[in-house]
Amino acid sequence: MQLLDGKATSEQIKAEIADQVALIKASGGKVPHLAAILVGNDGASETYVNSKVLDCAQVGFESTLIRLEASVSEAELLARIDQLNKDPQIDGFIVQVPLPRHIDEIKVTLAIDPAKDVDGFSPTNVGKMTLGLPTFISATPNGVMELLRRYKVDTAGKHCVVVGRSNIVGTPMALLMSRNTNPGNATVTLVHSRTQNIAQICRSADILIVAIGRPHFLTADMVKEGAVVIDVGITRVPDDSRASGFRLAGDVDFEAVKHKCSFITPVPGGVGPMTRASLLQNTLKAQLLRAR
Ligand code: GUN
Numbered sequence: 001m002q003l004l005d006g007k008a009t010s011e012q013i014k015a016e017i018a019d020q021v022a023l024i025k026a027s028g029g030k031v032p033h034l035a036a037i038l039v040g041n042d043g044a045s046e047t048y049v050n051s052k053v054l055d056c057a058q059v060g061f062e063s064t065l066i067r068l069e070a071s072v073s074e075a076e077l078l079a080r081i082d083q084l085n086k087d088p089q090i091d092g093f094i095v096q097v098p099l100p101r102h103i104d105e106i107k108v109t110l111a112i113d114p115a116k117d118v119d120g121f122s123p124t125n126v127g128k129m130t131l132g133l134p135t136f137i138s139a140t141p142n143g144v145m146e147l148l149r150r151y152k153v154d155t156a157g158k159h160c161v162v163v164g165r166s167n168i169v170g171t172p173m174a175l176l177m178s179r180n181t182n183p184g185n186a187t188v189t190l191v192h193s194r195t196q197n198i199a200q201i202c203r204s205a206d207i208l209i210v211a212i213g214r215p216h217f218l219t220a221d222m223v224k225e226g227a228v229v230i231d232v233g234i235t236r237v238p239d240d241s242r243a244s245g246f247r248l249a250g251d252v253d254f255e256a257v258k259h260k261c262s263f264i265t266p267v268p269g270g271v272g273p274m275t276r277a278s279l280l281q282n283t284l285k286a287q288l289l290r291a292r
Pocket of ligand 1 (some may be wrong): 140
């Protein structure tokens with residue numbers, strides 16, 4: 001079993017980005033600038049957004065965090081998005097989801113200028129990804145692809161089962177793995193809450209990508225000997241023995257599953273840091289495209 005070390009790989013990617021930022025600075029170019037809008041104070045979202053700001057500092061990007069009350073109106077949020085769209089200093093920005101229920105996430109996604117949509121959530125960018133055109137690919141699927149690429153995991157002709165069909169992970173993941181690329185070229189099955197015989201389908205997978213947000217959903221009996229297992233889950237599970245009061249649990253029963261795997265990602269330290277590194281890659285790309 002080989003661990004797919006997202007922490008170490010993301011540090012390598014960040015070092016590469018920092019080198020590029022140094023080159024941009026040396027040639028008098030504009031340092032990439034990421035903005036993030038955080039609405040309300042959901043604990044997990046706060047942690048994610050704060051990490052994104054710290055990542056920016058680590059690679060030499062500028063960052064702006066815009067915090068809005070949970071009670072902010074949809075109109076006010078859309079106005080802030082419009083300001084960011086027009087602000088020449090901002091190369092890319094994200095609006096952290098989930099949003100409070102009174103705000104329509106689709107409207108928000110549609111309001112973001114696709115050229116600054118470093119999350120890759122806008123229909124324009126999702127459409128470009130679907131057609132295999134250069135674009136911003138959303139951070140988690142992109143991070144998984146990067147991890148497979150850097151560990152030279154053989155995916156061509158393999159049966160890849162993606163568990164979960166969310167717009168930001170499962171669906172793009174299935175699409176990317178099926179494309180004529182490396183990694184990619186897999187035969188993909190997308191399973192979801194209405195699929196019959198999930199366990200049986202999972203057992204036939206050479207590569208399993210699990211993204212349903214249910215701690216320890218994937219058990220050892222669902223995994224074929226020698227499979228590659230990618231765990232996208234990061235659920236906060238109450239844990240009184242921790243100062244924080246919780247621990248992070250993946251969608252995979254890691255301790256039981258690892259013995260059967262050729263490669264497996266840990267949680268934490270697997271897909272999570274790769275997602276963060278991908279956002280930085282997209283922001284750098286946005287700056288380079290705008291500077292042209
Ligand atoms: N919430 C969970 N993951 C993400 C992400 O990648 N981007 C945004 N904007 N919100 C998220």
